[in-house]
Amino acid sequence: AQSVTQLGSHVSVSEGALVLLRCNYSSSVPPYLFWYVQYPNQGLQLLLKYTSAATLVKGINGFEAEFKKSETSFHLTKPSAHMSDAAEYFCAVSDRGNTGFQKLVFGTGTRLLVSP
Amino acid sequence: DAGVTQSPTHLIKTRGQHVTLRCSPISGHKSVSWYQQVLGQGPQFIFQYYEKEERGRGNFPDRFSARQFPNYSSELNVNALLLGDSALYLCASSLNSNTDTQYFGPGTRLTVL
Numbered sequence A: 001a002q003s004v005t006q007l008g009s010h011v012s013v014s015e016g017a018l019v020l021l022r023c024n025y026s027s028s029v030p031p032y033l034f035w036y037v038q039y040p041n042q043g044l045q046l047l048l049k050y051t052s053a054a055t056l057v058k059g060i061n062g063f064e065a066e067f068k069k070s071e072t073s074f075h076l077t078k079p080s081a082h083m084s085d086a087a088e089y090f091c092a093v094s095d096r097g098n099t100g101f102q103k104l105v106f107g108t109g110t111r112l113l114v115s116p
Numbered sequence B: 001d002a003g004v005t006q007s008p009t010h011l012i013k014t015r016g017q018h019v020t021l022r023c024s025p026i027s028g029h030k031s032v033s034w035y036q037q038v039l040g041q042g043p044q045f046i047f048q049y050y051e052k053e054e055r056g057r058g059n060f061p062d063r064f065s066a067r068q069f070p071n072y073s074s075e076l077n078v079n080a081l082l083l084g085d086s087a088l089y090l091c092a093s094s095l096n097s098n099t100d101t102q103y104f105g106p107g108t109r110l111t112v113l
Helices: none
Strands: A003-007 A010-014 A019-026 A032-038 A044-050 A056-058 A064-068 A073-078 A087-094 A110-115 B005-007 B010-013 B019-024 B031-037 B044-050 B053-057 B064-068 B074-078 B087-094 B108-112
Touching: A003 A087, A010 A019, A019 A032, A019 A087, A019 A110, A032 A064, A032 A073, A044 A056, A044 A064, A044 A073, A073 A087, B005 B087, B010 B019, B019 B087, B019 B108, B031 B074, B044 B064, B044 B074, B074 B087
Parallel strands: A010 A110, B010 B108
Antiparallel strands: A003 A019, A019 A073, A032 A044, A032 A087, A056 A064, A064 A073, A087 A110, B005 B019, B019 B074, B031 B044, B031 B087, B044 B053, B064 B074, B087 B108
Protein backbone atom coordinates (compact mmCIF):
# COMPACT_ATOMS: atom_id res chain seq x y z
CA ALA A 1 0.00 0.00 0.00
CA GLN A 2 1.11 3.52 -0.67
CA SER A 3 1.20 6.29 1.88
CA VAL A 4 2.43 9.81 2.38
CA THR A 5 3.61 11.50 5.56
CA GLN A 6 3.73 15.26 5.78
CA LEU A 7 5.84 16.45 8.68
CA GLY A 8 4.35 19.46 10.42
CA SER A 9 0.67 20.28 10.30
CA HIS A 10 1.56 23.99 10.43
CA VAL A 11 4.59 25.85 9.12
CA SER A 12 5.10 29.57 9.77
CA VAL A 13 7.47 31.76 7.78
CA SER A 14 8.04 35.44 7.30
CA GLU A 15 7.44 37.08 3.96
CA GLY A 16 10.59 36.72 1.88
CA ALA A 17 11.87 33.70 3.81
CA LEU A 18 12.51 30.23 2.45
CA VAL A 19 9.54 27.87 2.37
CA LEU A 20 10.21 24.18 3.07
CA LEU A 21 7.33 21.73 3.32
CA ARG A 22 8.29 18.12 3.98
CA CYS A 23 6.84 15.00 2.40
CA ASN A 24 7.97 11.40 2.73
CA TYR A 25 6.33 8.61 0.79
CA SER A 26 6.04 4.86 0.93
CA SER A 27 5.46 2.89 -2.24
CA SER A 28 6.22 -0.64 -3.40
CA VAL A 29 6.55 0.52 -7.01
CA PRO A 30 8.16 3.59 -8.56
CA PRO A 31 5.66 6.31 -7.75
CA TYR A 32 4.22 9.39 -9.28
CA LEU A 33 4.35 12.24 -6.75
CA PHE A 34 2.33 15.42 -6.63
CA TRP A 35 1.99 18.63 -4.66
CA TYR A 36 -1.39 20.34 -4.60
CA VAL A 37 -2.39 23.62 -2.95
CA GLN A 38 -5.81 24.38 -1.48
CA TYR A 39 -6.95 27.90 -0.69
CA PRO A 40 -9.80 28.38 1.79
CA ASN A 41 -13.13 27.08 0.53
CA GLN A 42 -11.65 26.00 -2.78
CA GLY A 43 -10.64 22.80 -4.54
CA LEU A 44 -7.11 21.56 -5.13
CA GLN A 45 -4.74 23.18 -7.59
CA LEU A 46 -1.78 21.24 -8.97
CA LEU A 47 1.56 22.85 -8.14
CA LEU A 48 3.85 20.25 -9.67
CA LYS A 49 4.27 16.53 -10.33
CA TYR A 50 7.10 14.03 -10.56
CA THR A 51 6.86 11.28 -13.15
CA SER A 52 10.53 10.21 -13.35
CA ALA A 53 11.67 12.50 -16.16
CA ALA A 54 13.82 14.64 -13.83
CA THR A 55 14.40 14.53 -10.10
CA LEU A 56 14.12 18.31 -9.68
CA VAL A 57 10.64 19.41 -10.67
CA LYS A 58 9.67 23.02 -11.17
CA GLY A 59 6.07 24.06 -10.70
CA ILE A 60 3.91 27.11 -10.73
CA ASN A 61 4.29 30.22 -8.56
CA GLY A 62 8.03 29.65 -8.03
CA PHE A 63 7.69 26.32 -6.22
CA GLU A 64 9.91 23.33 -6.86
CA ALA A 65 10.41 19.86 -5.39
CA GLU A 66 13.20 17.31 -5.49
CA PHE A 67 12.62 13.57 -5.67
CA LYS A 68 15.14 11.71 -3.50
CA LYS A 69 14.70 7.97 -3.83
CA SER A 70 17.28 7.14 -1.16
CA GLU A 71 15.40 9.28 1.36
CA THR A 72 11.91 8.48 -0.02
CA SER A 73 11.27 12.20 0.10
CA PHE A 74 9.67 14.82 -2.11
CA HIS A 75 10.01 18.10 -0.21
CA LEU A 76 8.48 21.30 -1.58
CA THR A 77 10.49 24.53 -1.54
CA LYS A 78 10.20 28.15 -2.56
CA PRO A 79 13.11 30.59 -2.15
CA SER A 80 11.03 33.56 -1.04
CA ALA A 81 7.57 33.36 0.52
CA HIS A 82 4.81 35.72 -0.49
CA MET A 83 1.70 36.55 1.50
CA SER A 84 -0.40 34.94 -1.24
CA ASP A 85 1.32 31.58 -0.57
CA ALA A 86 -0.64 31.17 2.66
CA ALA A 87 -2.75 28.05 2.09
CA GLU A 88 -2.99 24.31 2.77
CA TYR A 89 -0.51 22.14 0.88
CA PHE A 90 -1.02 18.46 0.16
CA CYS A 91 1.51 15.90 -1.00
CA ALA A 92 0.11 12.90 -2.88
CA VAL A 93 1.40 9.64 -4.32
CA SER A 94 0.02 7.29 -6.97
CA ASP A 95 1.18 3.94 -8.32
CA ARG A 96 1.42 5.00 -11.96
CA GLY A 97 -1.85 3.27 -12.77
CA ASN A 98 -0.46 -0.22 -12.35
CA THR A 99 -3.84 -1.32 -11.01
CA GLY A 100 -5.62 -0.06 -14.11
CA PHE A 101 -6.67 3.19 -12.54
CA GLN A 102 -4.98 6.07 -10.78
CA LYS A 103 -5.78 6.59 -7.13
CA LEU A 104 -4.15 9.56 -5.44
CA VAL A 105 -3.20 8.91 -1.82
CA PHE A 106 -2.89 12.21 0.03
CA GLY A 107 -1.08 13.26 3.15
CA THR A 108 -2.85 15.09 5.95
CA GLY A 109 -1.71 18.46 4.68
CA THR A 110 0.48 21.29 5.93
CA ARG A 111 -0.92 24.74 6.54
CA LEU A 112 1.53 27.44 5.52
CA LEU A 113 1.25 30.70 7.44
CA VAL A 114 3.08 33.76 6.08
CA SER A 115 3.60 36.77 8.30
CA PRO A 116 4.55 40.28 7.12
CA ASP B 1 -11.57 26.40 -21.45
CA ALA B 2 -13.71 25.85 -18.41
CA GLY B 3 -12.27 23.76 -15.62
CA VAL B 4 -14.01 21.05 -13.68
CA THR B 5 -17.40 22.21 -12.44
CA GLN B 6 -19.41 20.80 -9.57
CA SER B 7 -22.92 21.38 -8.31
CA PRO B 8 -24.29 22.28 -5.93
CA THR B 9 -21.70 24.36 -4.06
CA HIS B 10 -23.23 23.71 -0.68
CA LEU B 11 -25.83 21.24 0.54
CA ILE B 12 -27.48 20.60 3.88
CA LYS B 13 -29.22 17.28 4.53
CA THR B 14 -30.48 15.37 7.54
CA ARG B 15 -29.50 11.89 8.63
CA GLY B 16 -31.05 9.11 6.59
CA GLN B 17 -31.61 11.23 3.51
CA HIS B 18 -30.16 10.67 0.07
CA VAL B 19 -27.92 13.10 -1.85
CA THR B 20 -26.74 13.42 -5.44
CA LEU B 21 -23.67 15.45 -6.34
CA ARG B 22 -22.78 16.35 -9.91
CA CYS B 23 -19.56 16.91 -11.80
CA SER B 24 -18.68 18.05 -15.31
CA PRO B 25 -15.13 17.30 -16.42
CA ILE B 26 -12.81 19.42 -18.48
CA SER B 27 -13.71 19.21 -22.16
CA GLY B 28 -11.96 16.21 -23.72
CA HIS B 29 -11.35 14.43 -20.44
CA LYS B 30 -12.85 10.96 -20.25
CA SER B 31 -12.10 10.04 -16.66
CA VAL B 32 -13.71 11.32 -13.48
CA SER B 33 -12.61 10.56 -9.94
CA TRP B 34 -14.38 11.36 -6.67
CA TYR B 35 -12.71 12.16 -3.35
CA GLN B 36 -14.05 12.88 0.13
CA GLN B 37 -12.24 15.47 2.25
CA VAL B 38 -13.25 15.53 5.88
CA LEU B 39 -12.37 18.74 7.71
CA GLY B 40 -8.72 18.80 8.70
CA GLN B 41 -7.72 15.81 6.60
CA GLY B 42 -6.45 15.06 3.13
CA PRO B 43 -8.83 13.87 0.41
CA GLN B 44 -9.73 10.16 0.37
CA PHE B 45 -10.36 8.32 -2.91
CA ILE B 46 -13.93 7.10 -3.45
CA PHE B 47 -14.29 6.12 -7.14
CA GLN B 48 -12.76 6.47 -10.56
CA TYR B 49 -14.80 6.17 -13.76
CA TYR B 50 -13.45 5.97 -17.28
CA GLU B 51 -15.54 5.70 -20.42
CA LYS B 52 -18.65 5.17 -18.28
CA GLU B 53 -17.19 2.18 -16.42
CA GLU B 54 -16.04 1.99 -12.82
CA ARG B 55 -12.29 1.46 -12.85
CA GLY B 56 -11.52 1.73 -9.17
CA ARG B 57 -13.18 1.99 -5.80
CA GLY B 58 -11.86 3.12 -2.45
CA ASN B 59 -12.72 1.84 0.99
CA PHE B 60 -16.22 3.26 1.23
CA PRO B 61 -19.50 1.48 2.07
CA ASP B 62 -22.06 0.47 -0.51
CA ARG B 63 -24.12 3.52 0.45
CA PHE B 64 -21.80 5.36 -1.91
CA SER B 65 -22.36 4.85 -5.61
CA ALA B 66 -21.59 6.74 -8.79
CA ARG B 67 -22.10 6.70 -12.51
CA GLN B 68 -20.70 8.39 -15.59
CA PHE B 69 -22.81 9.54 -18.49
CA PRO B 70 -22.11 9.45 -22.27
CA ASN B 71 -20.98 13.10 -22.12
CA TYR B 72 -18.46 12.05 -19.39
CA SER B 73 -20.19 14.00 -16.63
CA SER B 74 -20.69 12.10 -13.41
CA GLU B 75 -22.94 11.79 -10.39
CA LEU B 76 -22.02 10.66 -6.89
CA ASN B 77 -24.89 9.29 -4.84
CA VAL B 78 -24.90 8.71 -1.12
CA ASN B 79 -27.80 6.90 0.56
CA ALA B 80 -28.81 6.79 4.21
CA LEU B 81 -26.66 9.76 5.14
CA LEU B 82 -24.73 9.69 8.39
CA LEU B 83 -23.30 12.61 10.35
CA GLY B 84 -19.85 11.34 9.38
CA ASP B 85 -20.60 11.90 5.71
CA SER B 86 -20.27 15.64 6.27
CA ALA B 87 -17.32 16.64 4.13
CA LEU B 88 -16.11 18.43 1.03
CA TYR B 89 -16.65 16.17 -1.98
CA LEU B 90 -14.15 16.77 -4.73
CA CYS B 91 -14.38 15.71 -8.32
CA ALA B 92 -11.29 15.41 -10.50
CA SER B 93 -11.03 14.85 -14.22
CA SER B 94 -8.22 13.48 -16.35
CA LEU B 95 -7.65 12.47 -19.94
CA ASN B 96 -7.34 8.79 -19.12
CA SER B 97 -7.69 6.61 -16.08
CA ASN B 98 -4.12 5.41 -15.58
CA THR B 99 -1.45 8.02 -15.62
CA ASP B 100 -2.73 11.44 -16.51
CA THR B 101 -2.82 14.38 -14.12
CA GLN B 102 -6.06 14.83 -12.22
CA TYR B 103 -7.53 18.33 -12.18
CA PHE B 104 -9.87 19.13 -9.33
CA GLY B 105 -13.09 21.05 -9.18
CA PRO B 106 -14.07 23.45 -6.37
CA GLY B 107 -15.99 20.79 -4.50
CA THR B 108 -19.42 20.41 -2.93
CA ARG B 109 -19.65 21.07 0.80
CA LEU B 110 -22.12 18.57 2.30
CA THR B 111 -23.39 19.09 5.83
CA VAL B 112 -25.43 16.33 7.44
CA LEU B 113 -27.48 17.36 10.48
